[in-house]
Amino acid sequence: MKIKQLIIAGTLLVSVASFAQKDELKALKKIYAKAEIKGADLAEYKSLVAKVEPLATEESDKVYAGFYKAMIPILEYMALDKTMTQLQIQMAVSKFVSPKSISELANGLNATLDYEKKTGKKVQTDDILETITSFKPELLNFAVALGNQKKNKEASDVLYSIYQLDKKDIENLYYAANYAVNGQDNETALKYYRELKAINYTGEGTIYYAKNVASGEDESYQSKSDRDNLVRLKTHVSPRDEKIPSKKPEIYKNIALILIEKERFDEAKVALSEARKENPKDSYLLTAEADLYYKSKDLVTYRKLINESLEINPNDAGLVFNLGIVSNAENKLDEAEKYYLKAIELKPDFMDAYLNLSDLKLRPDPKLVEEINKLGESQKDLKRYEVLKAERQKLFNTAMPILEKAHELDDKNEAVKSNLMNIYKFLELNETEKYKALKAKM
Incomplete structure (x- = not known):
């Protein structure tokens, strides 16, 4: 009898916790629905989030607990006193906006969008989409500010989170990869570049320019119609178009170079082969591939690739010098001397060529x-x-x-x-x- 009583009591405790959780979620929803959330409302909202998150057990409760938590930085930003100076606002924002909070924002909003798409019930979907549209420029400014402060890894994290919020804007993924490289986080950069490769991103496009009559400065527009309208209104003149070349060759190249740096040579050979298809005239890639074969002691392939590179850049003293090194290694001393002399002819101050030539003479x-x-x-x-x-x-x-x-x-x-x-x-x-x-x- 006592055992049954214990079981019943335990069930009641779970039920009470569940009811409390539901009540707290309702209270959160009620505060979130207010036109303005600040002061006591914001403090209560944050307190309720802290209480409800560890109690959430059902999928819907977990999703919305995560959503309300993810939105805290947005609500804190909206609650700021906008009469403060720009510097004061920036200092205030830095206390609650970080790469981590933006990543949590992206995860929380995306989880909610996915859940509502699955259930067919749009509770927060429209609000989320509006939030993304409204705050994406602010988040991008935050990423740029981090980059300007040389906080490249943090800028990369923020840009990737913004990309997660709006995957239509693939350029943010591209710049996230670039910032990761600048931050020497090559593993993350490799992941992002491979993601760009998988979705076949090229970044090709057109920028539409026109000169502002008042300022005399060229201004750029993403839309041809916007630019043309201004020209028709005669506020702008001298329209011109500038093509944005494909970023695909650069992406393939960076994948290959990161793999070489990480000494993943088998993967690098495959990546270099792909990169060269995208960059057939890039002698740097040819040289990088040649170096791989040199490291694996395949001097025949190395020589072949260096000669291919010289067909593109016949006056590259470094490439000629490299042929001298190979000839030296193969004990073809007359040939090595010929290449060292040619390298000096092309670059009269080529110190290494003089050193190798003197070593050859004194051998x-x-x-x-x-x-x-x-x-x-x-x-x-x-x-x-x-x-x-x-x-x-x-x-x-x-x-x-x-x-x-x-x-x-x-x-x-x-x-x-x-x-x-x-x-x-x-x-x-x-x-x-x-x-x-x-x-x-x-």
């Missing part, structure tokens, strides 16, 4: 030294020493002007200074002004 020296150290005192060995010494002199005389040019370009480079000092000593140039000047810097 035989360690073997010459090794053989010299093995020689004895016999007449045969002494003759051999003279031959090897002459070979070293020839090497050093060839490398010296290259290293001197490198030193001229960068007089702080320790390796260059050390090599030059050794060459001057070996060639017995100790008394020259060049040697004395260099020694003074050591």
Whole structure:
């Protein structure tokens, strides 16, 4: 009997909580329906939200509890004293508007729209759509302000939430991805770029310009009819149209570059292949793809891609230099020298090309030294020493002007200074002004 009583008592408690929850939801709905919510009403509204949210069990109650909670920043904004200065308003807004609150707003409103679409009962749908239309410009201004403060990740979060509120405005997703890149949040940027790719966003369009007669400034319009009407009214003149190019190549390219940076090379190869279809003339992409194959030690494909890139940019000294590196790695020394010289011809101050060329010229020296150290005192060995010494002199005389040019370009480079000092000593140039000047810097 006691057990039954306990069960009945427990059921009564649940029922009481459920009734209380329903009452609080009704009270929330009543306050929300008021034309103006501020002061005591706003405080009571927030108190009711805090009470009802943990008690909500049924789907409809959870949805509307989430809706009323999500709307708090909007209601706080509407309750502000609009006679305050703009700076005072901004400071007040910063206390209750944040990337997190805007994300919660988007989630709460979208959940309510989805629920009412499913049930066929439009309780808050019209109000939500009106709220989105009214407050989206304010939210966009907030995102721009965050970006101006270099709070790129936060700006990205806000723009993505605005996109969630109104998915017709895909440009907000595109800018959310860009801000994520600027905020070094590449994983989020990759997610957003892939979402843009999945919906086949291009961003193509036309901006309609006309010059304001009064100010003399060009003004832009999204609608041709709006611009043309002003021209007809003679408040504007000199109409012109400007095409917005497709952002699709950039999106594909950024996906590929993020994957490379994250060292997800297999995915990056696929992404680069797709990106190149969208950017067939982009030598940077070709070089990025070539670098992937270089890292995987596929020098044949690497060379092929660099040559393709050179067909687009034949005067790119960096690409020519890269071919020199590959030839060097393949021990094709004559070919490497040809490429290093070509790179210097294209870019006379190409420091790395001078360094690699000097290394190439001095490459035989360690073997010459090794053989010299093995020689004895016999007449045969002494003759051999003279031959090897002459070979070293020839090497050093060839490398010296290259290293001197490198030193001229960068007089702080320790390796260059050390090599030059050794060459001057070996060639017995100790008394020259060049040697004395260099020694003074050591």
